[in-house]
Amino acid sequence: MAYRGGVAVPTWGWILIIVGAALVVVLLVAALLTRRRRGRLRGRFGPEYERTVDRRGGRRAAEAELEQREAMRERLQIVPLSPQARERYLTAWRDLQQRFVDEPAASLSEADRLVAEVMRECGYPMDEFEQRAADVSVDHPQVVDNYRSGHSFYLKEQRGEASTEDLRQAVIHYRALFDELLETGSEPR
DSSP states (O other), X not given: OEEETTEEEOHHHXXXXXXXXXXXXXXXXXXXXXXXXXXXXXXXXXXHHHHHHHHHTSHHHHHHHHHHHHHHHHHSOOOOOOHHHHHHHHHHHHHHHHHTTTOHHHHHHHHHHHHHHHHHHHTOOOOSHHHHHHHHHHHOTTTHHHHHHHHHHHHHHHTTOOOHHHHXXXXXXXXXXXXXXXXXXXXXX
């Protein structure tokens, strides 16, 4: 038995105090690591972080998914476009923009095809759309929402439900990702 301030504290009491203090320290460290992890993911994914939280229904599940995306991305061999390929794609994009007035639906299909082709040439897997969007979100989180929006307009056009303004918006959305892929393809974030 130990004495503290003239009061006897039994050994089991000291053990409880030490275990309690250790538990508090563990909880504080866990909270700090969670906060750091959350801040890192928010910083890296930007608006994609909140979108994933909303879609997954909670931070824990969303953060696990975002970390899984990062791990998947680490296994990919993303490469920069050659200067010749870059120029070829820029020329193709200029051509589709010039044709938009006369052939908006065909221009949108071409925009969808060009973005997919650039992604493939950079090394992104071309699985189903949501997986492509998830893969590209790791390197281009600021524009992946544009990709999703462009694709949703593309699907709307495929069903015959898109207006010319929808088609114009879709091409603008695709252009945002297209520009990112051509400019930063050599420097994934």
